[in-house]
């Protein structure tokens with residue numbers, strides 16, 4: 518039987534299927550079930566500073582700092598009514614005590630000082646690594662991309678300076694030069710990058726003439742974005758890449774690894790199919806490796822990255838785009 522074990526940011530995992538940060542980890546029972554179902558590791562839902570600040574009556578100040586993630590924080594955790602970080606930290610400690618699998622603590626803070634403060638507090642809970650959930654919508658039209666990126670890089674560097682644990686940065690794909698940003702994240706001292714965060718986009722109800730913040734789960738079509746960028750970057754960077762968004766089935770796990778992902782992270786598919794679906798993700802990966810004759814994950818990781826792919830290396834860029842446009846053009850004319 519194939520050996521599924523791997524290493525993510527120096528942390529030993531029995532397989533590359535991780536539970537992404539999400540509301541599933543709000544219950545210890547769920548976390549234990551995820552471990553029993555075979556998860557390689559789990560990212561505990563984020564500590565959202567804005568939520569804490571809202572609860573202590575400080576929301577206006579949080580929102581005035583250019584970040585727009587509070588609505589999302591509420592959508593993720595509508596039921597939570599407690600305040601202060603203490604409870605979250607206590608929760609992470611309880612989770613640590615209840616499970617043996619590797620755990621990653623996740624943080625979304627607002628001010629540079631609080632990124633450091635909460636990262637240190639999370640690091641003290643006994644987690645194996647940290648994920649900086651850089652979830653921000655740049656809504657200020659006076660702020661340019663360089664300033665926005667620099668702020669993130671400064672935060673990564675400052676947390677790196679204070680915390681010894683491995684650090685991953687979870688970013689969105691909405692950068693002009695995604696690869697360059699990730700390279701700078703590596704330079705700032707991160708050990709991993711989670712590709713990519715999935716923003717909840719606003720919806721408009723034309724009948725009620727109102728704007729909605731609806732929680733929707735991802736679809737497998739959304740996986741193409743991380744697949745492209747992981748495939749493009751594999752072999753060019755030394756940090757680990759966690760594929761995230763749109764991974765639904767074991768075939769998707771295989772695709773991410775073929776593109777060059779170190780690990781995969783899943784959330785939506787567990788809400789749709791139940792926590793037990795982790796078993797089919799892991800077993801499906803194992804069956805595929807057996808059928809292909811791969812003894813370990815290293816044997817095929819990155820095989821279909823831009824560097825590993827034996828076909829046309831521009832497949833990850835825009836060659837298919839032109840083919841697609843030309844074929845559609847012919848179809849429309851006919």
Ligand SMILES: Cc1cc2nc3c(=O)[nH]c(=O)nc-3n(C[C@H](O)[C@H](O)[C@H](O)COP(=O)(O)O)c2cc1C
Nearest residue numbers: 537538539540562563650715735762763783784785
């Ligand atoms: C209900 C729910 C809660 C989530 N909470 C968090 C969170 O606390 N922190 C975070 O970084 N991402 C959070 N996410 C985003 C997921 O970690 C993941 O990035 C996203 O759902 C894309 O992965 P998927 O396609 O497997 O769902 C949440 C997602 C869902 C569905």
